[in-house]
Amino acid sequence: MKITFWGTRGSIPTPSTSTFETQRYGGDTTCVSIESGDLLLILDAGSGLRLLGLDLLRRPKPLHATFLFSHLHWDHIQGFPFFMPAFHPENSFHLLGPPLAPNPDSPVCTLERALRRQQDDLSFPVNLEDMSAKLTFADLPSDPIELTGPDTSLHITWAPLNHPGGCFGYRVEEHRPGRPPAIFAFCTDTEHGTQLSPSVQRLAAGADVLVHDAQYSPDEYIGNGGHDHIGWGHSTWEQALAEAQAAGASRLFLTHHDPLHDDSRLASLEKQAHEAGQPLGIQVHVAAQFLSLDL
Template sequence: MEVRFWGVRGSIAVSGNKYTATGGNTPCVEILHEGARLILDGGTGLRGLGDSIGFVPIEANLLFTHVHWDHIQGVPFFTPAFNPNVKLTFIGTRRDSGSLRDALATQMRPPTFPITLDMLRAKLAFREIERDSPFQVGPFTVTPKDLNHPDGVLAYRIESGGRSVVFATDVEHGDKLDERLVELSDGADLLIHDAQYTVPEYRGEKGPSRRGWGHSAWNDAVEVGRRAGVGRLALYHHDPLRDDLGVAEIEAQARAILPHAFAAREGLSVGV
């Protein structure tokens, strides 16, 4: 599998000189295997992914962890969605607050956006998944796990060709590690894990307390990676406050504990 990072920033897109090495777009990761394409989340990074595909006939599956703004805002700007020769399948789970389709449709309607979901030219399909049942998407076997985040989030273990990637963005462990995620990540070749905060930030020793905001400190990511014995760990969902220097500092600290850890950066491609 090839894993490409199109958006690695959490919460809101950022731009400016101090962010150029890390990138400013919000979550979007592409996994390619045997000609199949699986897209994880549709943050602003999805726009660049769409540009790289261009206006050509494709079939693609877009798998959503949840529907917070930073994970869906790229959908209205995904060029292939405007091509009648494209087939897109949106995959997600239903919550008490509504379905994936409801969230995407709410995002795309006047007065906040002129183009509605129904006006997209691509053939759109919506697939609702059960939160605790593995399912198949082309060559990928996907195991979801429901974790702690405001309004819920799914982490996914994606397996194909004997290799495995775990995508665990937007997860809060709290005072002790969430064993469900340690189990899901067991022996994975690559774990992509929320690393939004430092411990002092999380505890409110530096700015407001971030308890209950739904995210991890980078140390949690390292601890899950260590406990699960993963092959590599990608620190992900960088805080908008975190400039390139801050990301590099966290990366160095994480590597001192787990030498195969690295900070996810926009444009990075990893063979798994």
């Protein structure tokens, strides 16, 4: 399975400037693709989705992909209006969202409402109906999802994370004949303070790769030198590493980079986290836009 980071930034796109460089680790908000044989899975639709879309345009049509959304905060959906493959009628996309609706009588799922609202006339000139690809929406089902291709299959489970308004993390297991499963866990937008999260532990158990929120430095989290960020729904690299260690994950990628952290700041956080992971046998990296991993 091939994992590619298309967006790694948290909260708001953060373009690189001459005085605040973000080119190395990326300025676009959350989007990750997972390719397994013919199967294409897209996790979140932050502004990084635009670049994935341009890449997909170079591939033969028709395209089909399944989208999974962690939650519906703006930085995780804002790339969808700019996803060019959704303007080609031969393509089809199945979009699955977390059941975060406060109103159970709603005729459409929460995800569809969020994307429709994002593209209503007041906000954007192109409505969801103007996207000519076949778009189907659904709430996450109650049972695990199985996606099956000719040579591989993906077994997908999820669990709720601690984040204002709710959020879901995902575990994707790739099964191929004659090989042990490859395991990828995706836990962005989550905070659990000094406690381990039972959800992250379940999702990341024995994972080859865990992608985990680490928006704040440990000092920023507790408020050394300013106000704290406790209760804001995000973690630190220390908390992410504790989760990875307890879950037995092999590699940890820190994500949802704070818009106030430029490349040099992230490089120094990466150095600290990498050194802390070494004696534990865990490779720790800061997720970088366009980085691909083969599991």
